[in-house]
Amino acid sequence: MTSPLQQKLKVTGPVVITANRLGDGAVVYRSSDGTWTTELAAAAVVTTTPAATELLTAALADRLRAVDAYVAPVQVSEQGVRPGNLREWIRCNGPTVAFPGQR
Amino acid sequence: MYVYDDFDRTLVDERVREFRDQVARRLSGELTEEEFKPLRLMNGVYLQLHAYMLRIAIPYGTLSSAQLRTLAHVARRYDRDYGHFTTRQNVQFNWIKLEELPDAMADLADAGLHGMQTSGNCVRNITTDQWAGVAPGEIEDPRLWAELLRQHLTLHPEFSFLPRKFKIALTASAHDRAAVRVHDIGLRMHRNGAGETGFEVIVGGGLGRTPFIGKTIKPFLPKRDLLSYVEAILRTYNQYGRRDNIYKARIKILVHELGAEKFAREVEEEWQSIRDGALALDPAVVAEIATRFRYPDHELLDDNPPELRKARTEDKRFRLWLDNSVANHRLPGHAIVTLSLKPEGEPPGDATARQMDAIADLADRYSFGEIRVGHEQNLALPHVAQRDLPALWRALDEIGLATPNVNLISDIIACPGLDYCSLANARSIPVAEEITRRFKDLDLAHSLGRLHINISGCINACGHHHIGHIGILGVEKNGEEYYQVTVGGRADENAELGKILGPAVPYGEIADVVEDIAAAYLELRERPDELFVDTVKRLGVEPFKERVYATR
Numbered sequence: 209m210t211s212p213l214q215q216k217l218k219v220t221g222p223v224v225i226t227a228n229r230l231g232d233g234a235v236v237y238r239s240s241d242g243t244w245t246t247e248l249a250a251a252a253v254v255t256t257t258p259a260a261t262e263l264l265t266a267a268l269a270d271r272l273r274a275v276d277a278y279v280a281p282v283q284v285s286e287q288g289v290r291p292g293n294l295r296e297w298i299r300c301n302g303p304t305v306a307f308p309g310q311r
Numbered sequence: 312m313y314v315y316d317d318f319d320r321t322l323v324d325e326r327v328r329e330f331r332d333q334v335a336r337r338l339s340g341e342l343t344e345e346e347f348k349p350l351r352l353m354n355g356v357y358l359q360l361h362a363y364m365l366r367i368a369i370p371y372g373t374l375s376s377a378q379l380r381t382l383a384h385v386a387r388r389y390d391r392d393y394g395h396f397t398t399r400q401n402v403q404f405n406w407i408k409l410e411e412l413p414d415a416m417a418d419l420a421d422a423g424l425h426g427m428q429t430s431g432n433c434v435r436n437i438t439t440d441q442w443a444g445v446a447p448g449e450i451e452d453p454r455l456w457a458e459l460l461r462q463h464l465t466l467h468p469e470f471s472f473l474p475r476k477f478k479i480a481l482t483a484s485a486h487d488r489a490a491v492r493v494h495d496i497g498l499r500m501h502r503n504g505a506g507e508t509g510f511e512v513i514v515g516g517g518l519g520r521t522p523f524i525g526k527t528i529k530p531f532l533p534k535r536d537l538l539s540y541v542e543a544i545l546r547t548y549n550q551y552g553r554r555d556n557i558y559k560a561r562i563k564i565l566v567h568e569l570g571a572e573k574f575a576r577e578v579e580e581e582w583q584s585i586r587d588g589a590l591a592l593d594p595a596v597v598a599e600i601a602t603r604f605r606y607p608d609h610e611l612l613d614d615n616p617p618e619l620r621k622a623r624t625e626d627k628r629f630r631l632w633l634d635n636s637v638a639n640h641r642l643p644g645h646a647i648v649t650l651s652l653k654p655e656g657e658p659p660g661d662a663t664a665r666q667m668d669a670i671a672d673l674a675d676r677y678s679f680g681e682i683r684v685g686h687e688q689n690l691a692l693p694h695v696a697q698r699d700l701p702a703l704w705r706a707l708d709e710i711g712l713a714t715p716n717v718n719l720i721s722d723i724i725a726c727p728g729l730d731y732c733s734l735a736n737a738r739s740i741p742v743a744e745e746i747t748r749r750f751k752d753l754d755l756a757h758s759l760g761r762l763h764i765n766i767s768g769c770i771n772a773c774g775h776h777h778i779g780h781i782g783i784l785g786v787e788k789n790g791e792e793y794y795q796v797t798v799g800g801r802a803d804e805n806a807e808l809g810k811i812l813g814p815a816v817p818y819g820e821i822a823d824v825v826e827d828i829a830a831a832y833l834e835l836r837e838r839p840d841e842l843f844v845d846t847v848k849r850l851g852v853e854p855f856k857e858r859v860y861a862t863r
Binding site: 228230231232233234235271272275276293294295298299302303304305307308309311 | 657
């Protein structure tokens with residue numbers, strides 16, 4: 209049976225699969241060898257709905273290493289892979305503000 | 312301070328042991344995330360954008376110096392050296408590792424702190440006036456009644472799975488510092504015509520997606536009936552509250568749809584069946600709980616001692632802080648000192664571990680080891696002798712906690728927003744930081760007078776934007792951050808929801824808009840002591856709208 213998430217999935221550009229690491233909540237990305245990485249540059253980038261669905265299905269099946277996997281947009285250029293929106297930019301790079309007392 | 316008994320300590324220790332086992336089973340794979348999530352939420356553990364977040368309850372906003380040192384320790388040992396004080400008198404740590412959470416919780420439990428009922432569809436941390444017990448003119452200390460409710464509603468089996476979360480606030484002062492009219496239940500202590508003390512019971516207030524000012528369903532509730540009446544409200548809500556639609560599940564929707572009168576009748580019927588039962592408060596039980604509140608042994612002092620007069624005369628910076636951040640205490644010769652956690656260009660409500668330790672030391676030296684947390688995201692030292700104010704000010708100034716901007720335009724209430732929160736649509740903190748930079752000129756800020764800005768990064772309204780004098784709501788439009796502005800909201804005894812000014816503006820313009828509103832107010836007010844909210848009330852939003860959108 210197809211999950212609601214998969215039913216709604218419509219990929220129109222480059223995407224990655226991202227989640228939070230179980231042990232510490234760190235942002236992680238699914239790599240093409242089926243492991244998780246904290247480096248966006250090492251994430252598997254796909255551009256079609258079937259490929260994203262396959263990658264997400266495998267990620268969701270991993271119930272131990274990562275939590276709440278989903279498809280996130282990225283931008284791909286000669287400079288490499290970058291987050292596709294502000295939310296993902298913040299997840300990738302951390303808060304846009306300095307921590308208190310560190311300004 | 313309230314002193315926990317063995318029952319409380321056992322409860323908290325048992326919960327830590329339970330949670331340690333649950334975390335171990337999750338990490339081993341024995342529990343799935345679907346099974347584990349409700350368990351972690353019951354302990355205040357969320358998964359946010361970058362990490363797990365732990366929310367810790369500070370019942371009725373009262374902290375001991377030992378507890379604050381423990382918070383500093385947790386910030387240093389398990390987090391990134393700071394904590395965030397919230398609009399519900401809680402504290403949050405943003406970078407806690409799940410693997411280390413049981414140890415952090417054990418350390419917190421040693422100080423009587425925990426995260427129980429800071430999340431989930433249960434009765435959340437009960438809040439009250441941060442000046443409870445020390446405010447001049449207060450009818451009595453409302454924390455006794457908050458504590459009774461806390462004891463009754465902690466792990467209450469019937470109310471652990473309500474249709475939605477449930478928030479209760481109390482005040483016993485004429486000036487409402489606890490925002491009781493925008494809570495699921497607001498309780499306002501007052502005296503009736505016979506001189507008896509009781510509660511006005513207000514229900515169905517709330518913010519979020521569908522904001523409402525609460526309705527009074529019981530003008531006067533005798534103290535003996537507090538638990539039974541609150542129980543009757545919760546039962547009525549539990550029975551009729553909607554569980555089919557999360558956006559319509561709060562009690563405010565039920566009260567609105569049934570109508571306050573019909574809701575009150577339902578509550579009354581339930582109450583009549585239980586009011587003389589086990590929940591009728593026995594004065595002996597109340598008296599016993601009251602003995603567990605330990606009050607300082609204040610000296611008998613005169614107001615305005617020579618040390619204070621001298622510093623006030625000689626030091627303009629001290630005088631500015633004194634006039635802004637120091638309030639009258641119910642006892643002569645003493646004062647309540649608010650510590651602004653809103654310095655220029657810093658995240659509202661954040662305190663570093665070093666600051667927390669320093670505040671704990673100052674509380675021991677000057678405030679009988681007691682600290683208060685206000686929903687405005689500032690701290691307070693409630694028992695300071697006036698003669699000690701100059702020395703306290705110098706110490707606070709050294710650690711960046713003497714910004715004299717309490718209740719001014721730069722004393723901004725803000726949620727963590729998109730920089731941390733997985734629900735947010737837009738950032739709150741950098742908007743707040745930029746506004747504090749625009750109004751760093753304290754002469755300008757003081758000339759604007761009392762002016763509260765509240766910022767929320769999404770419609771869930773954790774920054775209480777609806778009741779800000781100026782409210783700012785972050786929204787997302789085609790992938791860009793926009794901000795909708797309201798004016799004229801207020802959280803006090805005359806609570807009102809702000810009115811929308813006009814179309815949302817982009818991130819780069821929101822601080823300009825606030826400057827425009829402030830400039831318009833300075834031109835429009837009838838006299839210097841007409842507050843911003845009163846000017847809005849008198850003139851409506853139109854003149855402000857014209858000013859803001861004239862060039863946009």
